[in-house]
Amino acid sequence: MYAFTYHKPTSARQAATLLAKKEDAKLLAGGHTLLPTMKQRLASPSALVDLGACADLKGITVKGRNIVIGAMTTHAEVADSPEVQSAIPALAYLAGHIGDPHVRHRGTIGGSVANNDPAADYPAALLALGATVVTNKRKLTAEDFFTGLYETALEEGEIITKVSFPIASKAGYAKFRNPASRYAMVGVFVAKRGSEIRVAVTGAGEGGVFRWPEAEAALKARFAPKSLDGLKHTAKGINGDIHADAEYRAHLIGVMAKQAVAQATGKA
Amino acid sequence: MTTVSLTVNGKAVSANVDPRTLLVQLLRENLRLTGTHVGCDTSQCGACVVHLDGKAVKSCTTLAVAVDGASVTTIEGLAHDGTLHPMQEAFREHHGLQCGFCTPGMIMAAVDMVNRRGHQLDEKTIREDLDGNICRCTGYHNIVKAIAAGAEAMGKGAAPVRQAAE
Numbered sequence: 001m002y003a004f005t006y007h008k009p010t011s012a013r014q015a016a017t018l019l020a021k022k023e024d025a026k027l028l029a030g031g032h033t034l035l036p037t038m039k040q041r042l043a044s045p046s047a048l049v050d051l052g053a054c055a056d057l058k059g060i061t062v063k064g065r066n067i068v069i070g071a072m073t074t075h076a077e078v079a080d081s082p083e084v085q086s087a088i089p090a091l092a093y094l095a096g097h098i099g100d101p102h103v104r105h106r107g108t109i110g111g112s113v114a115n116n117d118p119a120a121d122y123p124a125a126l127l128a129l130g131a132t133v134v135t136n137k138r139k140l141t142a143e144d145f146f147t148g149l150y151e152t153a154l155e156e157g158e159i160i161t162k163v164s165f166p167i168a169s170k171a172g173y174a175k176f177r178n179p180a181s182r183y184a185m186v187g188v189f190v191a192k193r194g195s196e197i198r199v200a201v202t203g204a205g206e207g208g209v210f211r212w213p214e215a216e217a218a219l220k221a222r223f224a225p226k227s228l229d230g231l232k233h234t235a236k237g238i239n240g241d242i243h244a245d246a247e248y249r250a251h252l253i254g255v256m257a258k259q260a261v262a263q264a265t266g267k268a
Numbered sequence: 269m270t271t272v273s274l275t276v277n278g279k280a281v282s283a284n285v286d287p288r289t290l291l292v293q294l295l296r297e298n299l300r301l302t303g304t305h306v307g308c309d310t311s312q313c314g315a316c317v318v319h320l321d322g323k324a325v326k327s328c329t330t331l332a333v334a335v336d337g338a339s340v341t342t343i344e345g346l347a348h349d350g351t352l353h354p355m356q357e358a359f360r361e362h363h364g365l366q367c368g369f370c371t372p373g374m375i376m377a378a379v380d381m382v383n384r385r386g387h388q389l390d391e392k393t394i395r396e397d398l399d400g401n402i403c404r405c406t407g408y409h410n411i412v413k414a415i416a417a418g419a420e421a422m423g424k425g426a427a428p429v430r431q432a433a434e
């Protein structure tokens with residue numbers, strides 16, 4: 001790791017001030033993406049602004065028909081939250097299957113969303129549930145927020161403060177885990193809210209998380225695993241690497257989508 | 269250099285560190301607590317697992333400066349007056365190790381598992397929760413057995429679990 005100066009503000013506002021003042025500064029959340037990257041010298045910020053003491057970025061609240069999760073809330077806290085478990089059980093399930101228990105004790109929703117790793121789990125939930133990413137400057141829909149591989153709409157000095165999830169009537173998540181890293185080779189999140197159905201796919205797309213309109217249309221006729229029988233995702237635009245080629249991943253999308261619907265309808 | 273003060277295995281300690289010092293370096297190099305190991309450079313193996321304010325974390329992926337004021341328990345903090353912690357005893361009894369390199373992390377992960385899930389742990393749960401701990405020797409079989417037995421022994425209060433540091 002290259003040297004840096006370390007700062008620990010106690011509020012998001014203080015963090016934003018520090019971020020603006022220090023040239024080449026980076027935010028530190030759980031550190032479970034940033035620190036490994038710095039250890040390999042793939043990132044070398046001159047200053048780290050640690051959000052760990054910003055109490056205003058933590059916690060889970062139910063606001064009307066939404067679950068609002070502070071950016072510094074850990075994966076373990078989301079997984080164990082009675083509010084999340086009762087409002088959107090699939091979201092608690094997703095958080096409880098990120099990495100391993102130790103990763104879940106440190107990694108945060110804000111860090112995961114900001115990083116937009118193409119194999120990360122949360123982006124699928126945000127896109128399928130129609131979540132809103134709230135920053136210190138504005139509010140963005142998930143569609144507008146995730147812009148490509150490791151790319152988001154976040155601007156210089158912008159801090160995610162919370163993510164707001166509308167409560168779906170039915171939701172499910174299924175992921176085929178990379179057996180070594182536990183990241184998603186393919187993860188599919190399905191959600192039904194009123195008559196709107198969304199199917200979001202992570203781990204597979206060359207451009208990161210995406211929606212699968214054909215599956216959404218098929219599920220609109222009837223929200224059941226059977227509705228997806230015979231439906232295949234094309235291998236075009238799908239990632240191939242040493243873990244799985246594009247054909248295999250494309251096949252997994254269909255399999256995971258069915259499992260996710262089964263979970264959402266209590267048939268898993 | 270920045271001063272960090274924390275409680276390690278129940279004792280107050282402080283050290284002057286460069287901000288890029290990892291918690292595992294503070295433990296091993298400054299405090300000479302070499303029971304906590306470093307097995308990888310990718311945050312995957314779990315040899316470095318310690319308890320931070322009562323929760324298992326990878327100390328190779330945590331900055332020492334970030335845990336100022338916290339309470340840390342390492343493998344050295346488990347045994348009490350020369351008596352092994354029930355989980356350590358279970359690993360010995362069930363031969364849950366070969367070379368022993370992964371063992372400190374395995375045991376810290378196992379105690380954390382009991383803290384989160386209680387004393388009756390089935391094989392599936394144990395295997396799932398060992399996702400973050402890699403062993404290149406044993407094939408895991410005896411580790412799983414040791415954790416089930418250790419979890420039960422902790423429930424019987426064979427020896428009081430050291431919670432003071434947490």
Ligand SMILES: Cc1cc2nc3c(=O)[nH]c(=O)nc-3n(C[C@H](O)[C@H](O)[C@H](O)COP(=O)(O)OP(=O)(O)OC[C@H]3O[C@@H](n4cnc5c(N)ncnc54)[C@H](O)[C@@H]3O)c2cc1C
Binds near residue numbers: 030033051106159181
């Ligand atoms: C062994 C291992 C296994 C993993 N497995 C999975 C998995 O299965 N699925 C999965 O989804 N993830 C997985 N992860 C990643 C994990 O979830 C990370 O915790 C997460 O991607 C990043 O969150 P963090 O809080 O650690 O962020 P950090 O590493 O601290 O930060 C990541 C990036 O986001 C920026 N950032 C952080 N917070 C904010 C904010 N509030 N506003 C704006 N920018 C911010 C930082 O500047 C940095 O660029 C794994 C990680 C490891 C080490």
Ligand code: FES
Binds near residue numbers: 305311313317
């Ligand atoms: S040394 Fe920490 S996970 Fe391998």
Ligand code: FES
Binds near residue numbers: 368
């Ligand atoms: S006993 Fe050798 S690595 Fe586990």
